[in-house]
Amino acid sequence: MEGERKSKGERGQGTGRWHTRGGRVVGGDRRIPSYGGDYRYAREDKGVEVQLLLFESFGGFARGVREILRKAADVLQNKLTRAQYLDEATWTTKSWLGLQRQRISVVLHTAIAEQAAPVVYLC
Incomplete structure (x- = not known):
């Protein structure tokens, strides 16, 4: 309904808390997809801890x-x-x-x- 405030935590509202969604830490409800990164070869193929x-x-x-x-x-x-x-x-x-x-x-x-x-x- 018009003029009603979304409940805390709904998408688009932004809770200000930190979450891990899709592999990367982001603030509120913003999502950034994870990707291989610079050290993917070392992590996945060689078992190196980054x-x-x-x-x-x-x-x-x-x-x-x-x-x-x-x-x-x-x-x-x-x-x-x-x-x-x-x-x-x-x-x-x-x-x-x-x-x-x-x-x-x-x-x-x-x-x-x-x-x-x-x-x-x-x-």
Whole structure:
């Protein structure tokens, strides 16, 4: 009927909650179909587990990132190879974990600076 409000959760109303419909997470009642993605071959044919990793713009690592790095460091006994020690390590990175954290941080901050640069020029 005209003028009646749709009940909460009906299509088109938008509940503001997050749902998984068709494989991708979307807000409200919007649907985005899932697709193979960049890593479909690795996931389906090779059995590789693909994980979304989150980083904060000021350098913080999400728990999942910290766990993955810690497991890798444990496997490598948190030691640098001779080549890493001679070519990549600085006085602040004398362990494998420290070096990887620094490398990730540099890449993140460089990417953020490249994204922010056009905004600075427009002002």
